[in-house]
Amino acid sequence: MKILRDTSLIFDRQMRLLLRNPVWVFVGVFQPVMYLLLFAPLLKRSLNVSSDAEAYRIFVPGLLVLLAIFGGLFQGFGMIAELRAGIIERSRVTPVSRLALLLGRSLRDVVSLLMQAVIITLLALLFDLRVFIGYVLLAYLMLALISLMTSALSYGVALIVKSEDALAPLMNTVAQPVLLLSGILLPMSLAPGWLQGVANWNPFSWAVDGTRALFRGDLGSPDVWQGLVIMAVLAILAVVWAAREFARSVR
Template sequence: MKFARDTWLIFQRQFLLLIRQPVWLFVGIFQPVMYLLLFAPLLKPALQASSNAEAYRIFVPGLLVLLAIFGGLFQGFGLIAELRAGVIERSRVTPVSRLALLLGRSLRDVVSLIAQAIIITLLALGFGLSVFIGDLLLAYLLLALIALMTSALSYGIALVVKSEDALAPLMNTIAQPVLLLSGILLPLTFAPGWLQGIADWNPFSWAVDGARALFAGDLGNDAVWQGLSVMTVITALAVAWAAREFARSVR
């Protein structure tokens, strides 16, 4: 009970800070909306899709995974600002659970991501996307796991490097190959065999395949459960490692 209460208190504080600066929500969805408006219309002829709905069922899941990855990976910058302001230092004298310090922040990031994903999905519906609500909710669960994992990873790395100058290039170095080897913008079925072989080692490519299967209404597809399983395991590992870094920094 204490752990749940501590997590809720941290989440409340972090969420209040977020809604006091709502511009970040709009900044976060600006790039995905631009992709949706300016890139997605090219997909139907490029993918030789039979309809706009088919093209958007391929593109929108990848776009949402992109939003979850990048939205989480760069959360560490805020934590470095808190370190510099002494917020983390003052946490040493409180009885708050060290794991709650991480999860409260990460859950705020998950809620923010889901809100942005709902906006993107609603916009895509106007362009011809169609998806069953049950499949959509399961896809959002997959996105939540990705956001939780990437934000926890970002917080943990931020506690290690303690510098924006080090965090920025490191996150970009991680994000670039993840983007290119996950089939986010275009399915990897169009890639040569050697590239597909490399992408098989990228856990986010499994998540993208699972999300696309859900948007296509193919709940029984192995990619759905493989993607959920892979992301659940990696998320648990990332949270455990980041929580350990919080415990080291706040004691």
């Protein structure tokens, strides 16, 4: 199919650009590593759990979701740079599918996120985190859907605002309450009832709960499948919307 061939071409180009300067993968993972090393050791007493391993099974999934959300939402800055350089303008004369122009970039972001997630997970193993590899891979699928959704949204918004000065405060305004209400650092079960009620309307809280269920080995938990379904639906909607914005920009 043409869409698959076009997406593969764009993805290959974007990955070659990423691999030419892989330092950005490690720059993106620096802040989560600091949380892992300097914040997570405080959690055993704070969460009143019996071991560090149990604390990390709670904290690491939230940290990975944080990485997926935050990393995806700020991918739009690269799109604005491409707009300014005329790359998007020159795309008008190519026969490449407009959906592929978006998907190739977003899939690059997903791969970058998964590379960072692997680094975080391997470091957590040094702190006695133990989790079945199959459950980790399913958790990575959840992260991939989150990254696909947030990067597509960021690209779509970037095509609308066309300015870093507008994109930065907008993304921060959206990201802050979304992250706090998803229970990424501490489970929302510790929150008062009214805050838990508000968090239930945050789709990312379902993703965090589902990822935590996988890390504790509870594959049958409804949180897992509800989180995957919600993230898949939102990812599809975000890609469709962003692809339309992309099509308008390259007509």
